Amino acid sequence: xxxxxxxxxxxxxxxxxxxxxxxxxxxxxxxxxxxxxxxxxxxxxxxxxxxxxxxxxxxxxxxxxxxxxxxxxxxxxxxxxxxxxxxxxxxxxxxxxxxxxxxxxxxxxxxxxxxxxxxxxxxxxxxxxxxxxxxxxxxxxxxxxxxxxxxxxxxxxxxxxxxxxxxxxxxxxxxxxxxxxxxxxxxxxxxxxxxxxxxxxxxxxxxxxxxxxxxxxxxxxxxxxxxxxxxxxxxxxxxxxxxxxxxxxxxxxxxxxxxxxxxxxxxxxxxxxxxxxxxxxxxxxxxxxxxxxxxxxxxxxxxxxxxxxxxxxxxxxxxxxxxxxxxxxxxxxxxxxxxxxxxxxxxxxxxxxxxxxxxxxx
Numbered sequence: 001x002x003x004x005x006x007x008x009x010x011x012x013x014x015x016x017x018x019x020x021x022x023x024x025x026x027x028x029x030x031x032x033x034x035x036x037x038x039x040x041x042x043x044x045x046x047x048x049x050x051x052x053x054x055x056x057x058x059x060x061x062x063x064x065x066x067x068x069x070x071x072x073x074x075x076x077x078x079x080x081x082x083x084x085x086x087x088x089x090x091x092x093x094x095x096x097x098x099x100x101x102x103x104x105x106x107x108x109x110x111x112x113x114x115x116x117x118x119x120x121x122x123x124x125x126x127x128x129x130x131x132x133x134x135x136x137x138x139x140x141x142x143x144x145x146x147x148x149x150x151x152x153x154x155x156x157x158x159x160x161x162x163x164x165x166x167x168x169x170x171x172x173x174x175x176x177x178x179x180x181x182x183x184x185x186x187x188x189x190x191x192x193x194x195x196x197x198x199x200x201x202x203x204x205x206x207x208x209x210x211x212x213x214x215x216x217x218x219x220x221x222x223x224x225x226x227x228x229x230x231x232x233x234x235x236x237x238x239x240x241x242x243x244x245x246x247x248x249x250x251x252x253x254x255x256x257x258x259x260x261x262x263x264x265x266x267x268x269x270x271x272x273x274x275x276x277x278x279x280x281x282x283x284x285x286x287x288x289x290x291x292x293x294x295x296x297x298x299x300x301x302x303x304x305x306x307x308x309x310x311x312x313x314x315x316x317x318x319x320x321x322x323x324x325x326x327x328x329x330x331x332x333x334x335x336x337x338x339x340x341x342x343x344x345x346x347x348x349x350x351x352x353x354x355x356x357x358x359x360x361x362x
Contacts, residue, residue: 017298024059025293027286032065051084059097071095071107091116091127096137102144108136117168129174142345145170242282254280324350
């Protein structure tokens with residue numbers, strides 16, 4: 001484990017601080033910074049814009065500096081570059097997370113003990129799936145045909161709420177992919193460079209992020225998934241409130257003590273301490289910089305252009321030869337790409353080399 005030196009700590013700069021609680025931050029591909037909570041903050045083109053929504057917002061999904069979606073409580077808001085407008089929530093209840101892929105926008109929420117998934121269709125949101133005794137929160141995926149949902153499931157026998165992962169099939173069905181009986185208090189997950197954060201409880205899986213081959217889940221332990229199973233990475237001090245990943249495989253975790261890093265080369269080893277003595281609630285990666293929500297009031301930025309970070313980046317995978325195997329995106333091994341498989345995205349593994357295959361079917 002390494003601790004960030006005082007010299008490297010100078011790479012931490014404050015971007016915004018003000019009154020009002022912040023629950024989520026996000027960065028667009030064109031460098032705009034969004035945050036939502038008791039108020040909405042947009043930082044773009046060197047200017048800061050503030051808006052006060054009708055209710056507290058829990059999640060924001062920005063598409064660009066001039067378009068974004070935000071949800072919280074029962075509200076759905078859309079930003080057109082200059083103002084925010086409201087859309088109808090067709091399911092009632094509380095809305096927790098908003099996320100998008102392939103031009104589609106999705107929202108998770110819960111009404112009573114039943115969770116639901118909303119999708120934007122022709123300008124209005126419609127309910128596409130629901131599940132009793134569940135909690136849907138963070139979303140992510142490789143395509144709109146298969147979306148992973150982080151959350152929890154309450155067993156109807158022992159009435160214990162446990163972290164769980166759900167998968168939506170892109171149509172109407174959602175099924176519980178896995179329930180974690182051995183990893184309580186999961187609080188985050190990571191796919192590639194996309195990650196969101198929402199956490200106020202201590203049970204359930206709250207955030208989801210992944211690389212082409214790996215899934216990360218955080219809590220009292222960071223739990224790592226490859227094709228062949230789940231592996232805990234050594235526990236660190238405090239529960240993960242947020243997890244995100246960089247395109248080159250660094251994964252960052254935020255908690256009440258700072259920011260921590262792991263990568264696929266360090267599985268089974270210790271985490272690495274990037275930043276200490278900061279009460280962190282959210283972490284986002286963009287363009288070799290890490291954005292951090294501190295104390296739910298302040299946004300800070302950390303520059304990763306330091307030698308120590310370069311040394312910790314995952315080593316390039318070799319082009320080694322060996323047995324070729326195929327897997328679906330859930331990590332299940334399949335016999336190969338054949339006419340019995342539906343068209344979609346699959347993973348091809350030869351030795352240490354892993355490729356994402358777009359199979360068009362036969």
